[in-house]
Amino acid sequence: MNPERAGWLEPAEWYASLPSFLASATAVITDPQSRVLLVKPNYREHWNLPGGVLQGDEPPNLACAREVREELGVEPVLGALLVVDWVAPTDIRRAWFGFVFDAGTVVSPDDIALQNDELDGFEFVEPAEAYSRLTRNTADRLRSALGAKATGRTVNLVNGTVVSASA
Template sequence: MLDQAAFYASLPRKRIGAAALFLDQARNILIVNPTYVDNWLLPGGTVEIDEAPHMGCVREIEEEIGLSIALERLLCVEYLTRVGSKNESIQFIFYGGMLTPEQIAVIKLQEEELSDYTFVPLEEALPRLSSNLAGRLPHAVRALEMRQIVYLENGQPLFTEDNARLDG
């Protein structure tokens, strides 16, 4: 019989990512251009072992763009199955809020990881993103607009909008 520590060590682990949706005053979306992949991303990254997803997101935001932000709420959770060498993962999108011109002026990119940032409308952001993030982001934007939280599996919502409403 396994002892408790051995039992928990034998359980599967999933990769977890957490990103934040930030808007400017014109409601454009902040996207960042990483140096290590071809696609643009939302600010955020990999959640470390023993780190809560929202805290991982806050840490990554501070590291990547130099802003200390309190996330406002959860928008989207997506489960992605294994594809090739990419193991399965759970991806979170939180709402980071509407950035003021003063906050935008002090954005400082982590040069080892990011080469650029921009604010663009959703329809301009989508072709720049990975297919997974491009599929997830419209659901997160809709969740923000409708005051919902959405759960996706491989890009597909599992529950109806009526079941996910926060205010009724």
């Protein structure tokens, strides 16, 4: 070690000392009537947006595309990053980053081949109906994502609440 850096941690040790986070990436997919695609996981009571948890070496956009392929059997064409949401840690999990991407429009539900191992169903629903089927946090993300699609600007959330750039 360089004597001028006495007390400094070596890079591997320093990186190991940093906090770790969980992350997920989901997709907003609509139909030609602007209804939102929701999926019904068989391991949860609530509905969700298509997507899932990032693997340790996977960027959010690739995780989103992989999860949509796995869950719906379609090859998504991801557009803009619509939302980044930081969710505070709880007693049972670390802090969480939720990324939401625009995945365009599915013209026909017949294009979807649902993965039955994890999902019981899917449905295109009006946004107001979607909000009522999702957890509060996911509903907040969807609401912000639809706003982001309209404005063309990514939305930054903390615990589902919009954060201004000056905060």
